[in-house]
Amino acid sequence: MNALITTSNLNHYYGSFHAVQDLSLELQRGEILGLLGPNGAGKSTSMRIISGNTAPTSGSVQLNGVDLHRQPLQAKASLGYLPEQPPLYRDMTIGEYLDFCAHLHQIPRPKIIATINEAMEKCGLKDMQRRLIGNLSKGYQQRVGIAQAIIHQPDIIILDEPTSGLDPNQIMEIRDLIRELGDEHGVILSTHILPEVQSICSRVMVMNKGRVIFSDSMSNITDSAPSSLLFQLEQTPMVDEISTIPGVATVETLPDGHYRAELKDGLPLSEISEQLVAKGWGLSEFTPERHTLEQVFARLTMDEEG
Numbered sequence: 001m002n003a004l005i006t007t008s009n010l011n012h013y014y015g016s017f018h019a020v021q022d023l024s025l026e027l028q029r030g031e032i033l034g035l036l037g038p039n040g041a042g043k044s045t046s047m048r049i050i051s052g053n054t055a056p057t058s059g060s061v062q063l064n065g066v067d068l069h070r071q072p073l074q075a076k077a078s079l080g081y082l083p084e085q086p087p088l089y090r091d092m093t094i095g096e097y098l099d100f101c102a103h104l105h106q107i108p109r110p111k112i113i114a115t116i117n118e119a120m121e122k123c124g125l126k127d128m129q130r131r132l133i134g135n136l137s138k139g140y141q142q143r144v145g146i147a148q149a150i151i152h153q154p155d156i157i158i159l160d161e162p163t164s165g166l167d168p169n170q171i172m173e174i175r176d177l178i179r180e181l182g183d184e185h186g187v188i189l190s191t192h193i194l195p196e197v198q199s200i201c202s203r204v205m206v207m208n209k210g211r212v213i214f215s216d217s218m219s220n221i222t223d224s225a226p227s228s229l230l231f232q233l234e235q236t237p238m239v240d241e242i243s244t245i246p247g248v249a250t251v252e253t254l255p256d257g258h259y260r261a262e263l264k265d266g267l268p269l270s271e272i273s274e275q276l277v278a279k280g281w282g283l284s285e286f287t288p289e290r291h292t293l294e295q296v297f298a299r300l301t302m303d304e305e306g
Contacts, residue, residue, distance in 0.1 A: 002065060004029055004078070004156050004186040005050060010059035012045055019045045021210040023059070029155065032182040034201035034218075035190040038301055042210040043190050044084070047158050050188070051081045064155050077105075080154040080185075084161040086145030090134030094125060094144055097133060098151060105152035119147040123177060139170030146177065150185075157181055158188045163196065175200055198293045206300055214300050221293060228289040229261045229272065230254075234282025245275045258285070 005027035012020040020042045027033055037043050048054035050061055052068055052075065061068040064078035089097055098116045107115050120126055123143040133144060142162055149157055159178065163171045178200055181187055189201060197204060197218075204221065206214040239251040242259065247267030252260050263272075269288055276283045 003027060003062075004064055005188075006062040007050060008060045010046070010049055010056045010061070012042075012049060012054065013057045019210050020049065020056070023207075023212060025205065025212070025215075027156065027186040027188060029186050030183065031203060032178065032187040032189060032201045034197035034204045035188055035207065036192075036194070036197060036204060036297060037207035040209075041207040043207055044160060046207070047081075047160055047188065047190060051079060051158055052076050053081075077152070078155045080149035080152065080157045082142075082145045082149045082157075082159045082162055084164060086141060087148070088133050088141060088144060091132070093130050093132055094120070094136075094147075095129035097144065098147060101148040101151050107152060115151055115153075119151040122150065122180070123147040124173065137170075139166050139173065142166065142170070142174060143177075146174075146181075150181065155185060156188075157185050158190075160190045161192070162189070163191065163193065171196075194294050194297060204293065206297060208301050214296070218293075221296060228263060229269070230258055230285070230287040230289055231261070231276065231283065232258050232285035233276070234284055235280075237279070237281055241279075242276075245272060245279075247272045247275075260289075 003026040005025065007023055007025050010020055010023040011018070023042075023046055025033075035043050035046070045054065049056045050063075050068075052061075052072055055069075061075075063075040066075040066078070068075040089100075092100070095116065098119060099112060102112045102115055116129075120129065123146050125140070125143055125147060128140075131140075133141065136144065146159070146162065149159070162178065163174050166174065175196060178187065178189060182200070182202070189197070191197060201218055203217050204215070205212055239253060239259070242248060242251045242261065247264050249262045249264045251262075254260055273283065273286050276286070
């Protein structure tokens with residue numbers, strides 16, 4: 001399958017500061033890639049490079065098989081981009097603004113009305129064509145921003161913090177829209193909201209200090225082997241006694257009376273539960289715990305800081 005985005009060894013400097021270091025990634029159709037990282041990690045610079053708004057110091061970008069440096073107009077025709085601050089004209093109506101965007105993308109005049117209607121339908125803006133953008137809520141302004149990004153039906157969509165500043169209901173609506181876009185397009189989503197990535201994205205990439213420090217599918221993260229156990233005992237043995245059980249690395253007592261055990265690799269959970277039962281402590285609850293995306297992110301970024 002041909003990748004919609006291919007970057008190879010992208011580097012970018014701001015003076016002597018190395019903002020992006022050897023970034024290589026691929027994005028396929030039907031994939032939603034979550035781009036994560038702390039502030040200053042290089043996410044926004046990377047997206048500006050991929051979208052053609054910033055030239056890399058070195059490296060290459062191909063959009064839908066077209067070299068962005070050599071054929072920028074042809075390459076960008078495959079791309080829709082929503083920056084963190086949507087590029088809206090507040091004194092225009094939604095219809096006027098989307099008509100303006102359609103002309104910018106050189107959509108043939110006979111198709112403009114149908115194209116605008118389709119983008120408005122997808123973004124939940126139906127029958128709002130005459131509403132002034134400046135009078136819209138933040139959530140609807142974000143919808144207009146997404147509509148301008150998809151009006152030319154691009155294969156690639158890049159969204160930078162699309163739910164920033166929205167209320168919970170607006171966030172859920174935008175998340176649903178992004179999921180729908182991911183069915184037909186390739187999407188890169190940059191956000192600081194980790195549950196958002198976990199609920200939307202099919203793959204995760206974590207950047208820190210300009211480098212990619214982690215990349216994996218969301219299924220591999222959520223379906224990985226348990227990292228710890230939450231269990232309850234009728235008796236209250238000392239944690240040192242529990243730590244002698246094979247497969248258990250460390251044990252802590254929680255305020256509610258439960259125990260949490262960090263696991264070593266390799267030993268089946270059934271053998272650990274059998275050991276707990278054999279001790280005669282009255283095992284009453286036994287729940288495997290897997291790493292959440294928040295835990296993975298915190299561990300990776302703290303390791304980098306250390």
